[in-house]
Amino acid sequence: MVAFVKNYELKNIRKKLTILYILNVTDIVFTLVLLQTGYFKEVNIFMQNIVESPLISFLLKIILPGILLFILYKRISLASKRQLYKANIGITISLTLYALVNLSHLIWTALLPVIMYYT
Secondary structure, three states: OHHHHHOOOHHHHHHHHHHHHHHHHHHHHHHHHHHHOOOOOOOOOOOOOHHHOHHHHHHHHHHHHHHHHHHHHHHHOOOOHHHHHHHHHHHHHHHHHHHHHHHHHHHHHHHHHHHHHHO
16 A cells, blocks of 8 residues: 555556546535435535535536546646656545545544434
């Protein structure tokens, strides 16, 4: 795992960008599912109004990031070793944050039956 995090070769960065995209997609899926229960609200102030429309949510969280990550990958593919190293740090931080967000969603999903039982 440490080798995966530290490795900043282009092939490895592409894998990290793919994982980042998957975490982004699962984030919006979890968010929309949990919002449908009525027990949760969106805490991201930028997304609070957007999640009211699932279609706009999917467009903003699936299509736009896909395009942006593709552009980022194309730019990174032209980067020097030093730039790859720095990009790897940023991507790894983003991966960590999205993993924590998804972990939070998983915990809330697991706790949902308990929450529903006691309310």
